[in-house]
Amino acid sequence: MLGAIDGWYYRYLGGIRSTAPGYQTFLVQPEITGGMSHVRAEQRSPYGRIVSEWRRDGKSLHLDVEVPVNSSATVSVPLFGEGSARWRASATAGATFVGIEGDRALYRVGSGRWSFITRTPDTAPQTSPVVVEASTGQAAVVPGWPSTATFRLVNLGDAEVTARPHVTASAGFTATMxxxxxxxxxxxGVEVPVAVERTDQGSTxxxxxxAVGTSTASVPLVASGNLTRVATMTASSTWPGFSAAKANDGDTSAARWDGGAGWNDxxxxxxxxxxxATWSRPVTLDRARLHTHPDARYSLRDFDVQAFADGQWRTVASVRGxxxxxVDTTFAAISTTALxxxxxxxxxxxxxRVIELEAYAPGTSGPPA
Structure with missing residues (x-):
């Protein structure tokens, strides 16, 4: 069963998750499920092998972590018990204790082999085999348009499970399933869309x-006037590993470009x-912003911006050299269903190469400088 979901195995049971390109920094946050006594996960990185291995031994839980050279990790050690009776964790000398976060003890470690031990209950914890991850990197809340944050529930068990997710939203927003x-x-795995609405216009x-049981994931919410965030993106062609849909996901950083963070023809x-960018109903636009590759050697040199109006494409802005x-472009306001x-x-x-394409209506908050 696990062979079909190796990615989930590493990210959840082993808990290995990258926090910087190439796993130069990463998180080890294993999920301890009631039906398993031993898990070993390995992840190859440009810096070497990453290992997360945990096992139960009587009333002890042993977690061993291997961090390659020129890398560092945050290790999240599960804690069991309640309140003052919660059992503590011990760590290899040299591990820096950061603090307690929920039901976990956090440590920071550099390259090398590290061991952590904590006590477990007399019986294996009866945790749900379903784990949660955020499928949406960021959800934009655009005035007048529906907003959705998407999660994914993955069943690591060997039997069908009916999960009852609990959804919450921070102040100024509501969330419903x-x-x-x-x-x-x-x-x-099953995709779970969550509808989001902004109830306080002052919340940006x-x-x-x-959450399902003890497994929780969160999606950042951003109030935005960028109308491409609610458009459907398509392209004339796309290089493997890239996607037109990455050009309206709100991520304008080039740090993850080599990992497919944008559109490459x-x-x-x-x-x-x-x-x-195509909308389900007409929008009025007067500005567009292009995020191309920041290295001048790879940026777009010449391009046109066109709007579809009256049954034809009309060039509304041109950039050369x-x-x-x-690159910001402005043009006379135009009603369109596609840009x-x-x-x-x-x-x-x-x-x-396009990292992000943005478009704005007249009189709305434009793109930040």
Whole structure:
């Protein structure tokens, strides 16, 4: 069963999760499930092998972590018991104790092998085999448009489970699900959409969380006037590992570009290429912002911005000779159902590269400087 969900095995049972490109820093936060007594997970990184291994031995839980050279980790050790009776954890000398967060003790460690021990209850904890992860990196709450944060429930057990998720939202927002329960087949995952609404217009950010038993995940909420956040993104072609949908996910950082954080066309040294945002109903736009690769060698050099109006594409802005990573364009307000970026050339002449495409209506809060 586990062979079908290796990624979940490493991220949840072993708890290995990257917090920086290439796992230079990472989190080890294992999930201790009632039906297992021993788990070993390994993850290869550019710096070497990462290991998270835990086992039960009588009333003790042993967690061993291996951190490769030039890397560091935060280790989240499960704690059992309640209140003043909660059992403490011990760690290899040199591990820096950060503090207690919920039912876990946090440590920071550098490269090397580290061991942690904590006491367990007399009987294995009866935790749910369902674990939760956030499928949406960030949910935009755009005035006048529905907003959804998506979670994924994964069943690590060998029998079907009916889970009853609990959803909460921070002050200024509400979160609701269509159903009270979700059936998750053994060894499989199920997407769970959560509808989000802003109830306080003064709230500009927050979180929505979904929990099943002790497993919880959260999605950041951001109030935004960027209308591409509620558009459907398509492209003329896409290089494997990249996606047009990554060009409207709210992430404008180039730090994760090599991991597919954006859109890269799929036709080497061939132009033009197009990236299109399409809305389910007409919108009025007068501004667009392009985030291309910040290294001038790879940024888009020449491109047009086009809007679909009156049954045809109309060029509303043109840029030539660009070397910047961020380009703002303004144009006369136009009602449209689609906005298209036509990439005519890049500075290396090889690919079209877009990290994020933004669009704004007249009179709304524009993109931050």
């Amino acid at each position: 269509d159903a009270d329960s979700v059936t998750v087949p053994a060894g499989q 950010s927050g979180t929505v969380s979904l 799929g036709t080497f040294q061939s132009f033009p290429d197009t990236l299109t 660009n070397t910047a990573g961020r 298209r970026l036509v990439a005519l050339g890049s500075n290396d002449g090889q690919f079209s």
